Amino acid sequence: MAAGGPPGAAFDVAVIGAGAAGMMCAAVAGQRGRRVVLIDHARKLAEKIRISGGGRCNFTNLEAGPANFISDNPHFCRSALSRYTPRDFLALVARHRIAWHEKHRGQLFCDESSEEIIRMLRAECDAGGVAWRMPCTVEAVEAGADGFVLRIGSGGIRAARVVIATGGLPIPQIGASDFGLRIARQFGLGIVEPRPALVPLTFDAASWKPFVPLAGIALEVDIRTGEGRGAASFREDLLFTHRGLSGPAVLQISSYWQPGRPIVVDLAPDVDLAAELIAAKAGGRQHLSNVLAGMVPRRLAEQWLTAAHPGIGERRIADLSDKVLREVADGMKRWTLVPAGTEGYKKAEVMRGGVDTRALDQQTMEARAVPGLYFIGEVVDVTGWLGGYNFQWAWASGVACGRAV
Numbered sequence: 320m321a322a323g324g325p326p327g328a329a330f331d332v333a334v335i336g337a338g339a340a341g342m343m344c345a346a347v348a349g350q351r352g353r354r355v356v357l358i359d360h361a362r363k364l365a366e367k368i369r370i371s372g373g374g375r376c377n378f379t380n381l382e383a384g385p386a387n388f389i390s391d392n393p394h395f396c397r398s399a400l401s402r403y404t405p406r407d408f409l410a411l412v413a414r415h416r417i418a419w420h421e422k423h424r425g426q427l428f429c430d431e432s433s434e435e436i437i438r439m440l441r442a443e444c445d446a447g448g449v450a451w452r453m454p455c456t457v458e459a460v461e462a463g464a465d466g467f468v469l470r471i472g473s474g475g476i477r478a479a480r481v482v483i484a485t486g487g488l489p490i491p492q493i494g495a496s497d498f499g500l501r502i503a504r505q506f507g508l509g510i511v512e513p514r515p516a517l518v519p520l521t522f523d524a525a526s527w528k529p530f531v532p533l534a535g536i537a538l539e540v541d542i543r544t545g546e547g548r549g550a551a552s553f554r555e556d557l558l559f560t561h562r563g564l565s566g567p568a569v570l571q572i573s574s575y576w577q578p579g580r581p582i583v584v585d586l587a588p589d590v591d592l593a594a595e596l597i598a599a600k601a602g603g604r605q606h607l608s609n610v611l612a613g614m615v616p617r618r619l620a621e622q623w624l625t626a627a628h629p630g631i632g633e634r635r636i637a638d639l640s641d642k643v644l645r646e647v648a649d650g651m652k653r654w655t656l657v658p659a660g661t662e663g664y665k666k667a668e669v670m671r672g673g674v675d676t677r678a679l680d681q682q683t684m685e686a687r688a689v690p691g692l693y694f695i696g697e698v699v700d701v702t703g704w705l706g707g708y709n710f711q712w713a714w715a716s717g718v719a720c721g722r723a724v
Contacts, residue, residue: 330356330450332724333469333478335457338365339713340696341484342440347721349447356476357444358452358469365437366493367486376433379405379714380707381425388712389574389702391511395676396701399715408714415439426706460502466691480691480724484717487670487697488513495664499698500673506689509675511700515667516574519565520582520658529626533559536616541585542568544576551575554588563658570705573661574671584654587614592648600637607639607647608632615651623651669709673700683723684716695720
């Protein structure tokens with residue numbers, strides 16, 4: 320992409336990171352008349368947008384609100400989210416004639432390709448006269464008397480204001496880095512300990528061995544973890560894998576799960592399993608595993624019974640006591656497991672934690688102690704649910720910052 324000015328050029332705003340938040344911020348600031356330069360170290364623009372939503376970009380969620388986000392400072396996100404809503408982003412999408420559809424639970428996707436969202440953001444940046452430096456690695460950010468100096472391979476860039484929009488640590492294979500966290504630490508800002516979120520959970524190989532044959536099975540479940548204010552629960556699809564559990568249900572709960580704590584899964588939501596099993600005794604001849612197979616996938620019924628109640632699955636249900644059937648039902652309704660860990664940043668969709676929002680102005684995203692330095696998007700300690708919420712935070716925080724710089 321064009322460099323947009325000679326080495327040592329001066330700008331009103333330098334945005335580091337040309338992802339969702341960075342491009343949105345640069346476009347808004349540029350269209351307000353600010354001289355903006357957008358810098359990114361990647362050779363391919365917005366790769367995380369490109370691969371999102373199976374290549375169709377789950378670009379927002381109609382239900383997005385503060386309750387759908389996790390943060391050590393939970394009220395911080397309210398201001399930006401209220402001032403730039405999913406409807407506002409849809410209006411932008413409509414102006415660019417991008418067709419979209421709703422899947423379920425308010426999740427919105429492009430009809431065609433995530434490339435449409437990238438082209439839209441690039442066009443918005445061009446409309447604001449944004450200059451590009453890409454690929455370009457920022458080696459250092461230094462504060463000066465009149466703003467900041469960004470040290471790059473070709474020299475330096477001077478900017479009155481600097482916006483850090485470099486994202487989090489997930490998917491290092493497409494260029495994720497800890498640059499934003501390092502800059503925050505350099506300028507004395509606190510960091511909420513980062514960890515993978517929206518990520519599959521793994522289990523000890525020996526304890527998971529009985530369930531390895533279930534890899535590929537998916538079903539809707541209720542899943543929960545935590546207690547009190549830290550409790551969370553979701554109804555979503557769960558997917559068995561060779562190493563553990565994945566699917567939307569597990570990705571959602573992973574953002575709340577704490578190491579060493581259990582998760583509890585209801586494998587048959589909306590079914591009074593004990594009552595159904597006891598009632599089935601009247602049929603008499605069916606085996607317990609066959610009865611259960613009418614309520615959950617057959618392979619799951621058979622393998623779960625083998626692991627939890629060896630030998631019982633092939634017994635006639637009429638020969639089993641009500642007490643035993645209640646124990647079987649309770650086990651499937653409250654399947655309690657303690658994950659060993661997660662699949663890590665290689666498989667995580669987002670990062671939980673990041674720049675402590677107590678150090679930022681919720682209206683502008685500016686660091687309170689460092690005038691002219693801003694943090695937006697995933698690098699900030701605001702983490703959304705699965706289903707378009709994290710993109711909405713990128714748009715909202717980017718717009719809030721773009722209007723302020």
